[in-house]
Amino acid sequence: MSSKRFENKTIIVTGAAGGIGEAYARALAAEGANVVVADLADEKGKQVAADIGGLYVSTDVADEESAKALAAATVDAYGSIDGLVNNAAIYGGMKLDFLITVPWDYYKKFMSVNLDGALNVTRAVYPHMTNGGGAIVNQSSTAAWLYSGFYGLAKVGVNGLTQQLATELGGQNIRVNAIAPGPIDTEATRTTTPKEMVADIVNRLPLKRFGTPEDLVGMCLFLLSEEAGWITGQIFNVDGGQVIRS
Numbered sequence: 001m002s003s004k005r006f007e008n009k010t011i012i013v014t015g016a017a018g019g020i021g022e023a024y025a026r027a028l029a030a031e032g033a034n035v036v037v038a039d040l041a042d043e044k045g046k047q048v049a050a051d052i053g054g055l056y057v058s059t060d061v062a063d064e065e066s067a068k069a070l071a072a073a074t075v076d077a078y079g080s081i082d083g084l085v086n087n088a089a090i091y092g093g094m095k096l097d098f099l100i101t102v103p104w105d106y107y108k109k110f111m112s113v114n115l116d117g118a119l120n121v122t123r124a125v126y127p128h129m130t131n132g133g134g135a136i137v138n139q140s141s142t143a144a145w146l147y148s149g150f151y152g153l154a155k156v157g158v159n160g161l162t163q164q165l166a167t168e169l170g171g172q173n174i175r176v177n178a179i180a181p182g183p184i185d186t187e188a189t190r191t192t193t194p195k196e197m198v199a200d201i202v203n204r205l206p207l208k209r210f211g212t213p214e215d216l217v218g219m220c221l222f223l224l225s226e227e228a229g230w231i232t233g234q235i236f237n238v239d240g241g242q243v244i245r246s
C-alpha cells in the first residue's frame, strides 16, 4: 500500500480552522491530498491552509450560495472533487440550554448549521465528484445516543442524513458514512463542557482517557480511501467504548 493514499485527490474539510477538522486537514495533506479548508474563522483557517499548502475558502455551511462558491473555488483550483468531510458545527461556545426552553431563533440557526449544513454542502459538492465517484464523511457524535438536547438532536439528524444520502448517491458511486466521536480534547470542548462533567464522562468510559483529534484521523482517512470502497450508510463510533450498541 502506498504511504500517500490521497495523491491527486481533492478533499474539502469544513470547520477545519481548528480542532478535529484541522487534524483531518493536516493528516489528509500529509497523505498527499489537495485539501480545501472551509470555515467561517478566516484568520485561523487561512493559517491552517497556508501550513499544509492547501486552499482556504471562507464558507458558511448554512448558506446555499456560499456552499456553491466553495464547490466552484475548489473546481477552479483542482478540477474536480473526490472527498468531503462535513465537520463544521456550532459547538465551541454553544449555548447550553434545553429543547423545551432554547429560544426558537437560536434553535433554528443551530439546526441550519449543525444538521442542514451537511446537506447544503453535499448538494453543492456532489455534482463535481466526477472522478468515478466520491466519499463523504459526516461528523456525528455519541451525543446522538445520549441526552444532550438540541446538540444531540442535530447529530441524530446527521446519522439519518448519512443513511438517506448513501441511498440517493450510491448509484453514482458516492459513499456517505459518519463518524461518531466520544469526548475529544479540543479547545471547543475545554471552553464549552464544564471540567467536572468531562472528568465524570471520561471516568465512565471503558477506555479511561479523553480522546484526541488524532484518535479520529485513522477512521476518517479510511472512510475517504479506496479501502472503504464497499462501505456506505454507516455510522462508526470512535469513542473509547462510550456507547456500545447492540
Ligand SMILES: NC(=O)c1ccc[n+]([C@@H]2O[C@H](COP(=O)([O-])OP(=O)(O)OC[C@H]3O[C@@H](n4cnc5c(N)ncnc54)[C@H](O)[C@@H]3O)[C@@H](O)[C@H]2O)c1
Pocket: 014, 015, 016, 017, 018, 019, 020, 021, 038, 039, 040, 041, 059, 060, 061, 062, 087, 088, 089, 090, 091, 092, 113, 139, 140, 141, 142, 180, 181, 182, 183, 184, 185, 186, 187, 188, 189
Ligand atoms: N470535541 C468533541 O468532543 C466532539 C465530540 C463529538 C463530535 N464533535 C463534532 O466534531 C466537530 C468539530 O468539533 P471541534 O471540537 O473541533 O469543535 P470546533 O468548534 O473547534 O469546530 C467547529 C468548526 O466549525 C466552524 N464553523 C462553525 N459554524 C460554521 C459555519 N456556519 N460554516 C463554516 N464553519 C463553521 C468553526 O469556526 C470551527 O472551526 C463538530 O461537528 C462537533 O460537533 C466534537
